[in-house]
Amino acid sequence: MPVALNFIAFQLGWFACVLGAAHGMPWAGTGLALAIVAWHIGRAGEPRAELVLVLIAAGIGALWDSGLAALGWIHYSSGMLLEDAAPYWIVALWMLFATTLNLSLGWLKRSMPLAVLFGAIGGPLAYFGGAKLGALVLIEPGPALAALALGWAVLTPLLLKVARRYDGFRLPKVTTVGAEGSHA
Numbered sequence: 001m002p003v004a005l006n007f008i009a010f011q012l013g014w015f016a017c018v019l020g021a022a023h024g025m026p027w028a029g030t031g032l033a034l035a036i037v038a039w040h041i042g043r044a045g046e047p048r049a050e051l052v053l054v055l056i057a058a059g060i061g062a063l064w065d066s067g068l069a070a071l072g073w074i075h076y077s078s079g080m081l082l083e084d085a086a087p088y089w090i091v092a093l094w095m096l097f098a099t100t101l102n103l104s105l106g107w108l109k110r111s112m113p114l115a116v117l118f119g120a121i122g123g124p125l126a127y128f129g130g131a132k133l134g135a136l137v138l139i140e141p142g143p144a145l146a147a148l149a150l151g152w153a154v155l156t157p158l159l160l161k162v163a164r165r166y167d168g169f170r171l172p173k174v175t176t177v178g179a180e181g182s183h184a
Helices: 003-022 026-045 047-070 087-097 104-108 112-132 142-165
Strands: 074-075 136-138
Touching: 003 047, 003 087, 003 112, 026 047, 026 087, 047 074, 047 087, 047 142, 087 142, 104 112, 104 142, 112 136, 112 142, 136 142
Parallel strands: none
Antiparallel strands: 074 136
């Protein structure tokens, strides 16, 4: 799967989830995000590995965002099945984010310090963008963004380590025939 296509699919799903939630239709963006995730898994050379990665990211994301909501730092505009729990559309976004870890964000696996920096900046920016579009409210923006930066500085490298283990797009091993005719 081309890296550029993975990046574009993620952006499309992100905007669909955020705008759907902002306009009281969280199911619409969630549906598109899940379709992208299913398509991604179906294209993987090792679909089970990608599925495990996506499900682990969903669990981590559900816990993280539920914690932020329960602490009163973030309020979501729609899509909550339980009070103070992460809305289903944001869990779908975590699943969608997982689809980038072995493709368009795979380069981050080579540098954990860069992954920390990327998470510390990119995570809060995504939530800030979501707030500006009306999908969520940062109750106290300064402390909320600081918590997001710290959390994403930890969660991004953690998810990249999980992605190393569950990489459904890794290249298959190449075997060669040696001079003796055996496989190396």
